[in-house]
Amino acid sequence: MFSLSAQTPRKDSGVDGLSRLVALKPGDKIPDAVWNQSLELNYFSGKKKMIKFSDLKGKLILLDFWSTGCPSCIEGIPDMELIQQRFQDKVQVVMVNSKRNKDTPERIHKRFKKYKEDFNYTPVLPTILNDTLFTSLFPHNTLPTIGIINPEGEFVLNSFASSITEDIIGDFLKTGVSNRFIEKSEIKNTARINTPPLVDTTGLLFCSVMSGYRENYLGVYPAVSYNKGSSLFQVGNYFLNTCYQLAFPDVFKGAQSSLFVFDDRINKEFVDLIYDFKTTKGQFWYQLYLRDSITQELAFDYFRNALIQRFNVSVERKKGVVAAYALSLDISHPLWKTNGGMYINSVDRGNESLILQNVPLNGVVSFIRSVLDRPIIFESKSAEGIDLRLPGNFLDLSIEKKIAVLEQHGIKLRPTQYHGEYPYFYAVSTQHTK
Incomplete structure (x- = not known):
C-alpha cells in the first residue's frame, strides 16, 4: 500500500539548495529549492502520484502533520476533507507523516484497516511519507499541527487544527488577513508536570x-x-x-x-x-x-x-417544574439514520452546511439544546449514531424555524414541562x- 521512499531528495530536485535551508518564520517566502522539490503523494487507496511542489503554487496550502500514534490526527482527517471539498481548487490539503514518527507501511496499513472495518472509511486526501523537508521548515513538537502557506507562496504560521474552519478559511481567502488563525508555536509544557505558573509568584504571599x-x-x-x-x-x-x-x-x-x-x-x-x-x-x-x-x-x-x-x-441543583421540549425521532424518516462512517461534528458558524455524522444520540441532543432556549427531554439510552446535515444558516434562524428544520429531518420537538432535578445557572x- 505504501512505500517510504517518498521524501528522499533526488539528485535533480534541488537538493543542494535544500541542504542550506533553515526553519521558516511567519512571513518568510517559501524558497525556490522547496518549490522545485519533487514529491510523491501517497493515497490510502494504494495510488501514488509524483508532483513538483510548485504545482500547488497559487493555492492556500494546508500541510496536516499527523502520525498513526495520534488518534486526534486521524479523527480530524474527515474535517480536513470537508475543507478540501468546500474550497476545491483554491485550497490543497496535504497530509504529512514525518520520518521521526517511525511509521512503517505495515503500521499505517494496520491502523487504517481498522478504520475501514469499523467505519467503512478510507481517507481520500494524499499524504507525504517519511518527510524530513517540511518537518524541518515548519518545526513543531506536538500533533496535529497545520502548516499554512498562502497563495502568494509565504509561510503564514503553524496553526491548531481547531482554527481550520470553513469560515476562517473563507475569510482568509477573501482578505489575506491571518489573525483568526491560532498560532501554534512549540508547546512549552509537553510533559505537563511542573508547568510554570500563569503569574510569576516571586514575592507574592x-x-x-x-x-x-x-x-x-x-x-x-x-x-x-x-x-x-x-x-x-x-x-x-x-x-x-x-x-x-x-x-x-x-x-x-x-x-x-x-x-x-x-x-x-x-x-x-x-x-x-x-x-x-x-x-x-x-x-x-x-x-x-x-x-x-x-x-x-x-x-x-x-x-x-x-x-x-x-x-x-453560579450554579445549583434545583428540583421543580420548568418549560422544556420533548424530543422524539420519526423512525420512518430516513434522514437522521446513520450510514456509518467516521465521526464528524462540524457545526461551526460560517459552514456551508452543519454536519453531524455518526454522532451518538446524546451528542446530537446536546447540540440541539445549545441552539434552543429550553432544556430537552429525551427518554433513550441508545448509543446509535445519527447523521444530520443542516443548512449553513441554521444557527441564525429563529427558535421556531430551527424547530421546523429539525422536524424536516425527522427530529420532532414538542413544548412541554420537565418535572425533576436539573443544574440551574443563575x-x-x-x-x-x-
Missing part, C-alpha cells in the same frame, strides 16, 4: 487569578503541588463547561447537559461558552498560589469563587460572593 486560553500550553489537570512550604494549584486550558463541573461536582452528578437551565439574566455569550467544546475562546486557565500549605478541598473553594467572580454566574452579584 497569595494570588488567585483566572485568564482565558493560555497559548502554547497543554491542559493541566487540577492538583495542588507543594514546594518549600508554598502551594500552587492550576487548572490549565479547560473548557468552561468542564471548569464548572469540576468546581460544582455535586450539582452536575448524573445530570445531562441537555437539561441545563439558565436564568433569563444570563447573556447568550456565557451560554455559548458553556456549550463550546472546540474553540480556544471556550478555554480558561486558573492559578492559585499561597505561601503556605493548602488542602485540595480549599483550593477548589478558591477556584469555585474565581469562576463566579469572573462570569457573575446570575449573581460578585460583591456577595465569599
Whole structure:
C-alpha cells in the first residue's frame, strides 16, 4: 500500500539548495529549492502520484502533520476533507507523516484497516511519507499541527487544527488577513508536570487569578503541588463547561447537559461558552498560589469563587417544574439514520452546511439544546449514531424555524414541562460572593 521512499531528495530536485535551508518564520517566502522539490503523494487507496511542489503554487496550502500514534490526527482527517471539498481548487490539503514518527507501511496499513472495518472509511486526501523537508521548515513538537502557506507562496504560521474552519478559511481567502488563525508555536509544557505558573509568584504571599486560553500550553489537570512550604494549584486550558463541573461536582452528578437551565439574566455569550467544546475562546486557565500549605478541598473553594467572580454566574441543583421540549425521532424518516462512517461534528458558524455524522444520540441532543432556549427531554439510552446535515444558516434562524428544520429531518420537538432535578445557572452579584 505504501512505500517510504517518498521524501528522499533526488539528485535533480534541488537538493543542494535544500541542504542550506533553515526553519521558516511567519512571513518568510517559501524558497525556490522547496518549490522545485519533487514529491510523491501517497493515497490510502494504494495510488501514488509524483508532483513538483510548485504545482500547488497559487493555492492556500494546508500541510496536516499527523502520525498513526495520534488518534486526534486521524479523527480530524474527515474535517480536513470537508475543507478540501468546500474550497476545491483554491485550497490543497496535504497530509504529512514525518520520518521521526517511525511509521512503517505495515503500521499505517494496520491502523487504517481498522478504520475501514469499523467505519467503512478510507481517507481520500494524499499524504507525504517519511518527510524530513517540511518537518524541518515548519518545526513543531506536538500533533496535529497545520502548516499554512498562502497563495502568494509565504509561510503564514503553524496553526491548531481547531482554527481550520470553513469560515476562517473563507475569510482568509477573501482578505489575506491571518489573525483568526491560532498560532501554534512549540508547546512549552509537553510533559505537563511542573508547568510554570500563569503569574510569576516571586514575592507574592497569595494570588488567585483566572485568564482565558493560555497559548502554547497543554491542559493541566487540577492538583495542588507543594514546594518549600508554598502551594500552587492550576487548572490549565479547560473548557468552561468542564471548569464548572469540576468546581460544582455535586450539582452536575448524573445530570445531562441537555437539561441545563439558565436564568433569563444570563447573556447568550456565557451560554455559548458553556456549550463550546472546540474553540480556544471556550478555554480558561486558573492559578492559585499561597505561601503556605493548602488542602485540595480549599483550593477548589478558591477556584469555585474565581469562576463566579469572573462570569457573575453560579450554579445549583434545583428540583421543580420548568418549560422544556420533548424530543422524539420519526423512525420512518430516513434522514437522521446513520450510514456509518467516521465521526464528524462540524457545526461551526460560517459552514456551508452543519454536519453531524455518526454522532451518538446524546451528542446530537446536546447540540440541539445549545441552539434552543429550553432544556430537552429525551427518554433513550441508545448509543446509535445519527447523521444530520443542516443548512449553513441554521444557527441564525429563529427558535421556531430551527424547530421546523429539525422536524424536516425527522427530529420532532414538542413544548412541554420537565418535572425533576436539573443544574440551574443563575446570575449573581460578585460583591456577595465569599
